[in-house]
Amino acid sequence: MTLTFPTEEQLKALQQAVNLSEIEALGRARLDQNALDYYASGANDGHTHRANREDFSRIRLRPRMLMDVSDVQTGTSVLGLPLDFPVGIAPSAFHGLAHPDAELATARAAAGLGSVMTLSTFSNTPIEDVARAAAGRLWFQLYLYKDREVSAGLVRRAEAAGARALVLTVDTPFVGRREANERHRFNLPPHLQVPNAGSREALAGLETQSGSQLVRHFQGLVDPSLSWRDLDWLKSLSGLPIILKGILTAEDAELAVQHGCHVWVSNHGGRQLDTAVSTIAALPEIADAVAGRMEIYLDGGVSRGTDVLKALALGARAVFLGRPALWGLAAGGEDGVRRVLELLKGEVRLALALSGKQSLGQVGRDLLKM
Ligand SMILES: Cc1cc2nc3c(=O)[nH]c(=O)nc-3n(C[C@H](O)[C@H](O)[C@H](O)COP(=O)(O)O)c2cc1C
């Protein structure tokens, strides 16, 4: 007997989940140790991973009353692309660890909800296939390769496939130390391909000190010499806007703007430099530095509608989900990711209304008790 996935029972559990944390529990239960370690880990002691969530919950709101919230609008746009609500999918590697439909399922869910998906360089599905599934709602995340021609090829493919922006990840010259992956020697199951990142065979001979195949794979390909000087070259490759993902300071935000780049505030979900500042705590100085000249996005620890409003109040234009999308994918493929987005959209709408706002344009720092 072949089981279709998700099964009726899993679909029912998804529909009954009332928040993202219940979907996380469903997703975790479907994953083996190898995948679970990879998705869940933060770097080292996990301080930054936890701080992303904790620092959101510490901020208190100042709701206004008697504002006629009978008609609340959650729509916005990112780089001109209209979004039904200010939430997109952050890039994460290897969606095939969560579900056989992998990135196609995530892209379909994002497109269906009027969101946007950022496709990782390390996807298990080729850019072109994901672009079709995403129906124009696609950004492409880039790791700069030692072999610049491989990166150039990826940029050209992403642009030709219809991606609307390049997201250059700047916080990962080396992979952070996710100790569970070292302990259990993370390994990419042999049936999964990484079609944008060079063949597995080409990498088989590479060795490092690490027990994790992930680190070995990454370090063989990605160039730790990436610097501000590379941005002009990257810009020359395509007409796409460039977003720098992993900015945590006003200094780097200023440099990003000087280089004509948009700013994605991220600490990689606490997976890189442990004890780095939480993203919501980093956002105010970055918003002050950027001063409206470029768009600002944020990820890390977003799991409630009120988290979304807090990030917008402090200057983000939209926020992105890393692990929550993966938990949804594991819990029920496209249906699971859709459920995550639907729940969060409902929470954003209700939080807006209860804050006395009719639209996102009315969300400013005066919503927060700092
Ligand atoms: C399993 C996993 C894989 C990731 N892979 C990538 C990646 O390939 N490229 C990238 O720029 N960021 C990657 N990230 C970081 C996410 O884009 C994002 O910054 C982070 O997950 C946001 O935090 P959250 O998980 O708390 O939402 C990954 C994160 C996770 C959890």
Ligand SMILES: O=C(O)C(=O)c1ccccc1
């Ligand atoms: O795991 C990650 O966070 C990540 O960005 C990554 C992606 C591919 C290979 C190694 C690390």
